[in-house]
Amino acid sequence: MFDNLSDKLDKAFHILKGHGKITEVNVADTLKEVRRALLDADVNFKIAKDFTSRVKDKAIGQDVLTTLQPGQLMVKLVKDELTELMGGDAAGVNLSGNPSVILMSGLQGSGKTTFSGKLANFLKTKKNKKPLLVACDIYRPAAINQLHVVGEQIGVEVYSEPDNKNAVSIAENAIKHAKANGFNVVIVDTAGRLAVDEEMMTEIANVHKAIQPQETLFVVDSMTGQDAVNTAKAFNDRLDFDGVVLTKLDGDTRGGAAISIKSVVNKPIKFIGTGEKMEAIDVFYPARMAERILGMGDVVSLVERAQEQYDEEEARKLQKKIAKNEFGFDDFLTQIQQVKKMGNMKDLVGMIPGAGKALKDVEIEDDAFKHIEAIIHSMTPAERTKPALLDAKRKLRIAKGSGTDIQQVNQLLKQFDQMSKMMKMMQGAGGKNLMRMMGGMKGMRP
Structure with missing residues (x-):
């Protein structure tokens, strides 16, 4: 979403990198590139010109805050102006009638x-x-x-x-x-x-x-x-x-x-x-x-989508399984299904700060989990419940049954083992268990 515009704006802000103060010269160079990026994004010329003029008026002569670099301050000014240009606050739908x-x-x-x-x-x-x-x-x-x-x-x-x-x-x-x-x-x-x-x-x-x-x-x-x-x-x-x-x-x-x-x-x-x-x-x-x-992501929307798939009773059951080292591939499969319900993968990645830029050349398909799901579905119920049963012979059978290779099966098992250990650690001291994490998420409203 908006990949081309994001890339060009990022390049524009690099002009200010290393400067200790926003000046009329360096801000003009930056905003020239910002205006060009907006025009390339098919924004009306007058709107792009007025937009950069307003940013320039706010930026000229501003001292850099102690925790910010000039580029970061310019990003904030552009973000604020973009927000206003697109409407400022969210506008709800009018549902006052009956019907x-x-x-x-x-x-x-x-x-x-x-x-x-x-x-x-x-x-x-x-x-x-x-x-x-x-x-x-x-x-x-x-x-x-x-x-x-x-x-x-x-x-x-x-x-x-x-x-x-x-x-x-x-x-x-x-x-x-x-x-x-x-x-x-x-x-x-x-x-x-x-x-x-x-x-x-x-x-x-x-x-x-x-x-x-x-x-x-x-x-x-x-x-x-x-x-x-x-x-x-x-x-x-x-x-x-x-x-x-x-x-x-x-x-x-x-x-x-x-x-x-x-x-x-x-x-x-x-x-x-x-x-x-x-x-x-x-x-x-x-x-x-x-x-x-x-390129700042959208953590609030990501959390809201996660909340929509969050089931408190299921989380309690999952917590007990993790505490007893009973977290298996069936539970893992359930978590994958919940992630898939949150939306297409490329959109979700774009909500993670920095991830969109880091993975801009990586093609993220909606069926990104298909190999993982195929491997898990090729396991017997006993193997999904007790991954420790998976010896070399069983892994080979699973690879053939899922249309993957033994390396992909081993990679999944390694990732699953690492995730299980991490989830077990979340149960530890300080009360930072899964339930508290999810409870904290429920409070993150805009």
Whole structure:
């Protein structure tokens, strides 16, 4: 995510390395490179120019703090300005209605229908809501079926009228259905349209007027960069939406849309899509995104994802097993499954400070655990419970059964042994056991 921009900003800050004071000369050189990096990221020229001017005004003549180097101080100034440029504080979704009505709008192919499902799943699992998905795309072939498939996947009901070609009446009837059946959130998925298509824009304006949604979201593909920003402005002039959703952010190496869009349309980015899975949705936090762009990681988001997979009862059972030296490969496999539920591996690595930079040339696949899982699944139940049983003959059988080699099996056993010893140490003096670690994590809220 934003790899190219992060690399270029990092190189820009190296200009200040070794200087004891930020001066007009060295800051100008640095900000020239920062502006160039932003333009390469497809940020609007005026926005990039104004951005660097504000940073320059704050930086000129500032003495370096006793614990900071000039480069570090410049990074902080850029981070603060990036945070403000992207919206400052996180903007929540308005769920005040009964039911709360959320209208989805956007271009064709922006990922609107998929995101509607992700949002429904998010509100169901994270906000304890009972959402209803509404199929108002009356033009695209199989659009209604697609939403039904998504709804079935996440266990959310979908309201549709396949023979009705009036989007306004479908939306109105869906809200009546929601009120009669206890749904407290209605997510209306509309047809994709072009801002220049007067007939289609009139239709969504009519839907908006008829159902009076508490929240109107504009969904845009972040990979289209400055085009996404221009389209958002055209839609906002007509629809006056409440917030932006950036999809496919996991594939965006530039970041121009995320950085520019708030400044252009003066509407906050509320959610981002970070993958294909229904769980791949995040609330947009400008400060956290600024830190990720600058290679600082995003520990708070990483901890929050870990908390979502944290089961207190399972942690107690695990603690007892570790204390009795009974931690086996079945338990290890369970931990791997929990990590996989947290999101795609490249995204997780990017949240660890410094890791994204250190591993920038390393391709991290979503199936990074496949060899480990294959090896463990090739073990017998007894071998998974008691790894000490694994002699040379058994290892050879496991390697053949898992499609790996004996070196990979030995490497896994070595890593498992080291991890078991480390977890055993966590049980030791000072009360720094697993339960206290996890308990501490639960307190780490933004």
